[in-house]
Amino acid sequence: MKTVAEIGQRLDVLASRAPDPNFAAEYLALGEQVLEHWVLARGMQPTRDEREGFRLLALHRQGADKLPSFNACRETCRELVYHYNLLTQQADHPEAGQRARMMGLVTNHLYFFVSGKMENEELGEFCCSSKALREKVDVERPTQ
Amino acid sequence: MSDKKTKYQEVAYYPGCALEGGGHAYNRSTKALGKKLGLKLKEVENWNCCGAMEVKNIDPKIQTYLSSRVMSIAANKMGLDTVMAPCNGCYHNLKKAEYDIANDPDTVEVVERISKKSGHDTYQAGQVETIHALDWVKETIGEEGLKERVKNSLKDMKIANYYGCMYTRPRHIFPEKDQGPGSESTSKPHFMDDLLEAAGAENVEFPLKTACCGGAHTLSDSDTSTKLVLNILQAAEASGAEVIATECPTCHSGLEMHQIRAEATLGVKTNVKIIYFTQLLGMAMGLKPKEVGLHENVSDSFAFVKEKGLA
Numbered sequence: 001m002k003t004v005a006e007i008g009q010r011l012d013v014l015a016s017r018a019p020d021p022n023f024a025a026e027y028l029a030l031g032e033q034v035l036e037h038w039v040l041a042r043g044m045q046p047t048r049d050e051r052e053g054f055r056l057l058a059l060h061r062q063g064a065d066k067l068p069s070f071n072a073c074r075e076t077c078r079e080l081v082y083h084y085n086l087l088t089q090q091a092d093h094p095e096a097g098q099r100a101r102m103m104g105l106v107t108n109h110l111y112f113f114v115s116g117k118m119e120n121e122e123l124g125e126f127c128c129s130s131k132a133l134r135e136k137v138d139v140e141r142p143t144q
Numbered sequence: 145m146s147d148k149k150t151k152y153q154e155v156a157y158y159p160g161c162a163l164e165g166g167g168h169a170y171n172r173s174t175k176a177l178g179k180k181l182g183l184k185l186k187e188v189e190n191w192n193c194c195g196a197m198e199v200k201n202i203d204p205k206i207q208t209y210l211s212s213r214v215m216s217i218a219a220n221k222m223g224l225d226t227v228m229a230p231c232n233g234c235y236h237n238l239k240k241a242e243y244d245i246a247n248d249p250d251t252v253e254v255v256e257r258i259s260k261k262s263g264h265d266t267y268q269a270g271q272v273e274t275i276h277a278l279d280w281v282k283e284t285i286g287e288e289g290l291k292e293r294v295k296n297s298l299k300d301m302k303i304a305n306y307y308g309c310m311y312t313r314p315r316h317i318f319p320e321k322d323q324g325p326g327s328e329s330t331s332k333p334h335f336m337d338d339l340l341e342a343a344g345a346e347n348v349e350f351p352l353k354t355a356c357c358g359g360a361h362t363l364s365d366s367d368t369s370t371k372l373v374l375n376i377l378q379a380a381e382a383s384g385a386e387v388i389a390t391e392c393p394t395c396h397s398g399l400e401m402h403q404i405r406a407e408a409t410l411g412v413k414t415n416v417k418i419i420y421f422t423q424l425l426g427m428a429m430g431l432k433p434k435e436v437g438l439h440e441n442v443s444d445s446f447a448f449v450k451e452k453g454l455a
Contacts, residue, residue, distance in 0.1 A: 072309040072356040075331060079351040098382075105379040106351050112375060113356050116368030 002030075004037050004115050011108055019101035024087035027107045028056060031080050034114045035059035038070075041118055054081050073113045079106045148283040155226040155280065156218035156272075157185035160234035161193050167231065167393025169437030173422035174230050174277055176436055180429045181285050181293070188218050188227065194237040197360055205254040211241035212255045215274070216267035230277035230422070232310040232392035236317075238274040243317040245269045276311065277422060278335040278391055279328070287342035295430030296454050297344030303424075304350035304385035304416070305336040306376065308357060308395040336391055336421050343428035348383040352376050359394040362401070370409065373402035377414040386448070387417045389424055396420060400442040417445040427454040 002010065007030050014023055032055055036046040039062050051057040060077045064070040083103035087096060163171035178185045191214050193199070195207025215238060218224045229235040244251040246269040259266040275283075285293070312318065312330035321328045328335050333354065337347045357376060358369030376399065380388050390396040399418045407413045419441070426436035433439070433446060433455045449455045 068314055071313055074313075075354045076352070076356075078331065083351065101382055102349075102351050102379065105375055105382060109352055109355050109372065109375050109379075112368060112371045113358075116358065116361065116365060116372070119365060119368065 001033050001036060004034070004118070007033055007037075007111060008115065011104070011111055015104055015108070019097045019104065021087040021091045021096040021100050023100050024084050024103060027103050028054075028080065028084045031077065031107050031110050032056050032059060034111050035063055035077075038063045038114050038118065042067075052081075054084075056081060070117075073110055076106060076110050076113065080110065146283070148279075149286075152183075152226055152228070152275065152280050152284045154184035154186065154224070155228040155275070156222055156224040157187045158191055158194075158214055158218075158227050158229045158234060158238070159187065160191075160229060160231045161196070162231050162233070162393035162397075166397045169440035170230055170393050170396065170420045170422060172435075172437035172440065173420055173426050176431055177281070177422045177426045177429065180426065180431060181281070181289075183280070183284055185228070186222060186224065188214055189221060190217065194229075194234045196233050196237065200237070205251055206258075207237060208241045208244050208251050209255050209258045211237045212245060212267040213259070213262070213264065214238065215241065215272040216259065216265050219267065219271035220265040225272055227272050227274045228277060228280045229274055230391070231394070232276075232308050233394060235274060235276045236310040236313075239317045241267075242269075242272070242274060276391070278311075278339070281339055281425065282335045287338055290339060290342040290425070290428075294343055294428050296428055298340060298424060298428050298452070298454075299344040299346075301345045301387060301424075301452055302348050302385050303340055303345045303387045303389050304348050304380035304383055305333075305340065305353055305421075306350070306357075306380070306388050306390055306395060306399070307333045307336065307353050308359070308390075308392045309354055310392065312354060336389055340389055340421060340424060343425055345424070348380075348385045350380060350383050350385065352379045357395045357398045358402075359398045362398055366402075366405065367409075369398060370402045370405045373399055374406040374410065374412060374414070377403055377406070377416055378412075380416050381414055385416055387419055387424070387445075389419060389421045391421050397442070403443060417448050418443050419445055 039046045039059060047058050047062045049058040051061060056077055060074060083099055083106060086099050159171050192210055195210040200207040215227055218227045227238060229238055245255060256266050312333055315330045321330050341347055356372060358372035362369040396418060403414055423436040423438060433449055
């Protein structure tokens with residue numbers, strides 16, 4: 001599995017090339033790897049299961065367990081799957097290049113969202129540059 | 145007339161803090177559009193913050209109380225059964241309060257206790273329905289009504305509709321959504337698309353319409369927010385859009401500010417315009433750019449709207 005930084009570098013490389021429907025499988029795999037990093041950083045083993053035929057969706061579900069804010073990338077994951085289907089089912093479509101370009105941007109978004117969130121959560125590979133959003137102190141509050 | 149068409153003609157208007165600050169253009173354009181369409185907005189008297197993210201992060205039940213106070217005033221002091229909140233954050237928080245008060249006895253206990261201490265009537269489950277500005281225009285005027293009223297068509301304007309992540313999430317607090325034809329979708333929202341298309345615009349296929357703009361981290365982690373926003377701006381441009389239509393002051397400000405920041409820090413310039421849907425509809429209905437607060441936007445779109453025949 002690539003590191004988070006390597007995933008970002010690979011996305012940059014793909015973005016610098018002419019959009020190609022053949023990138024679809026790699027974009028999907030990079031999306032899965034991004035989510036694997038998130039799941040691992042939360043101390044879980046990334047699932048091998050699939051949901052609706054996609055491991056990406058199962059990984060998202062696992063990553064959002066007890067963390068509703070992670071659902072902010074739920075539709076991004078679903079868009080990724082949608083574009084994968086478009087590109088693999090209609091590889092000769094006149095819009096295939098444009099669709100590949102959009103799939104790249106959607107994958108980018110998932111990458112930025114998750115890597116940024118990892119930084120904020122003080123998880124993963126960014127500890128040296130991360131900052132706590134707030135002190136993790138339990139404050140005793142009166143009930144009245 | 146449908147129930148909602150009648151019910152939403154006069155609503156309690158809850159602008160919330162953002163619309164009095166950085167999102168004032170949204171406030172101005174919402175009021176101007178409502179007036180133009182003959183809809184009545186009665187601002188919630190002595191309203192308070194909905195609890196936004198700050199209070200919710202410390203104690204979600206206090207946030208629920210704060211939102212419940214707004215709904216209590218609308219119902220018990222103003223005698224209104226609908227609160228219209230144009231801000232996605234306020235809309236989300238009031239919907240969450242509606243849901244929690246109807247379903248969680250612990251929340252009800254906290255809301256009752258603080259309301260009593262504060263000396264106002266306690267909000268009771270079901271007294272009020274919270275709606276978004278999109279629901280308000282869609283249900284009262286609708287696409288056909290807008291088509292009849294268009295003075296300056298948005299024709300030849302290519303728009304990416306950006307809803308942000310709070311408008312549809314979490315799904316369980318929006319029981320009216322995903323109810324089939326005519327209702328809003330939480331996975332592919334379309335109310336803004338429908339309204340702007342009725343005003344003549346051409347909506348583009350935009351895959352990031354509910355993606356995160358990094359709004360919550362814009363101060364603590366500006367770089368991530370800039371990357372997220374830049375990606376949204378680039379996706380909109382790649383979709384062929386000239387304009388990103390917004391319906392949330394936080395998203396809107398984030399898109400505007402990080403568009404500038406992306407150019408300054410990453411050297412990447414994007415040209416897509418960022419305009420509230422209420423501004424676009426207002427201009428389509430014949431309002432002048434200043435009447436919908438175009439001058440209050442950070443990004444300058446005067447030349448663009450002039451070129452499109454709206455000024």
